[in-house]
Amino acid sequence: MSESATSAMAAGGVAAPAGHAPDRFFKYWLIAPAIFLLLLVGLFPLIYSLIVSFQNITMMEVDTSFAGFINYAQLFKDARLWQALLHTALITIIALPLELVLGLLMAQLFLERMPGRQIFVSLLVLPTVISPIVAGATWRLMFDNRYGPINQIIGWFAGEPMTILWTVNPNLVYPSIFICEVWQWTPFMFLILLAALSNVDKSLTEAAEIDGAGYWRTFFKIVLPSIWPVMAIAILIRGLDLVRIFDVIWALTQGGPGTMTETISIYTYVQGFQQFETSYTAAIAFLVIAMLTVIVVWAIRRMGLAK
């Protein structure tokens, strides 16, 4: 290969046959299909949805004239929407710390070498690979009053048959969601944190121990800072998952009783695919995108992930 050819390649072009100028744009041509595809499936729907949110399209009437901010104004008057956001926040605020703490405890437990560790870890991770809708349906059966084992087991302890309506009773409906959610996703936290803990420099913890630092001091001063980047990513991923939680709740309660467990994803689905309020649904989607963007940017900065 000639010197000019290698220098052309180094500059981002490609070796040109003798007598031809190198194509400076060749690299762009190479990535163009991928960029085009990304724009087609990512940016185009986003822009199109934005346009739709300023129209008045429903399943029954296709009015594509500019409707102004009518759908966005409606967002502020829609009490059910804000309730759904509140339910989503509630689930996230409770389920996320539960999964994190339980995952961390399990990871600590399995950090030490023990017989059958690999098998236990594999078994513990199984719930994560199940589809959330299947997990929800399974738990619905588990909670079923007639056929579910949970009431039966409680009945054995109580000494009489128990009728506990987990998905109907307003006091039990959230706990049943948390049980299902934590059962399925704690292993995800566990797996990531186990990997992070395994990579903590042992010499540092041993040195701290020799210097007389207690367990908690070592944990907060050495272990936690070491695993924080990985833990922060896990929190972010699970946090986002919880904000868009749909399947488990849909299978368990369909957002009920009434709209008591309706999350923003369920409400968006109901508006878009049951009530066919297409334009209003687009406006909801943009509200959610805006809120999530603010939260995620704040979280990334706060967690120091942008460094």
Added chain:
Amino acid sequence: MIKTVAWVGAVAGLAMSWASAAMAESAAEIAVKEAQKYRGQTITIAWEAGLQALDPLNFSGPKWEELTGIKVKVVELPIAEMFTKIMQEYRAGTGAYDALNVVPAWMPDLANAGALEVLDPYVEKYGYAAELQTIAPTYRDNQMKVGDKIYGFPDDGDVFVFYYRKDIFGDQATKDEFKAKHGYDLAPPKTWKEFAEIGQFLTDKYKPDMYGAAFFRQPPYGMFMFQERFRTEGGKFFDAETMKATINSDVGVKVLEGMRAENKFMPPGVEQWGFVENLAAFLQGQTAMTISWPPYGRWAAGYGTDQEVLSWVPKSQIAGKVGYALPPGGHPELAAGFALSVASTSKNKDAAYLFIQWLNSEDVSLQRVQLPYALRDPFRDSHFTSPEYLAKWPDAKDYLATLSEGAKTGLLDLSLLQTDKYEEVLRQAISKLWAGEDAKSILDAAAAEWDAITAKIGVDKQKAVYQAWAAKSGAYPQ
């Protein structure tokens, strides 16, 4: 002269018999004859997935192809997605469906959107008017037209039937005990007050082996039961002048409170019961009274349950012990049902129309409602009196007589523009009821939501649709 008159008379007689023979050609025969012109074509029909679809897949589709050479492609859709899919295909103009199964309550929406073909010209062209008139009155008068145009042929006699254990109701000791306690004879209840008293009495007597009654209580079913009871107790959904929702009236509150109170004598956890749980309990003899669609009655008698596709139906422990009556109030809900329509975007409209005329005709529909595995229920006068059907099981005559009675007095599901939005509010109301919320608060919130939906659709627009619906014979008890 006499010979000439006799000869002319004979010729005239022969001509008349030819004419009457031609006139007597049934709608099914006309459909087959005309459809043979379209031999080789394929028509696509949207049908509810599951048992319902076994009719066109196993019986009517293959038979139609054999008779006419037209293939029938069945697209199975879950009931929850049918309306959406039909509308989506219409909006996209794909012509994916030629013929449709449509829940009558959807008809105003689909017709106003333009998704359904007006069938009047076809009815006239293919001589179906006379046979349409022999569909049972409630279905014919209420589930066929939007405005003054025909958009679908009622094809499923869905109606709520009250089922009870006639062996229990006929037991002399039980009867005496009941009369001593309540002062009237133990019999299928005529009012909801009687129902509550009988239910409580039987539960007190037989629990835990058997409970007085159970219903499907999941919100989609409870919503239909509320609609029925609310109207039989005298409730009106709207003020016809202002279109303000009036479901939060005293009647509405009384109905909701009554529904919740009844759960106390029903099996524990009945609030979660759907179609299958309620069926299983009744067929296994765990409940003495229930209300459901007509298939319960057939399956309780053991009819059709030997079919493999019905293997999920528990074996009836109560065959021969089931009585049939109209629900308390005497005006059963015509919950859901199906009508056959032609898609306006079909490219084979005549062939599609002829198929649904054939399906819906006297001859063919009688065979279809007797299919042991399908879910189509009797909907023509002739179905209720068919000697063949009457002989299906020992009590079939009582069963058919009750269905026939229901077909005269039945109440239509509320059908407005965007009906599902109103129904969704009712489903949520039922769900809140089981969660223990106050009945008045539930209905006040529901009425406010109904008003908001009406305002969004347009009060005057919805008022016109409501007034047309309310004017139908099956909208409110006459």
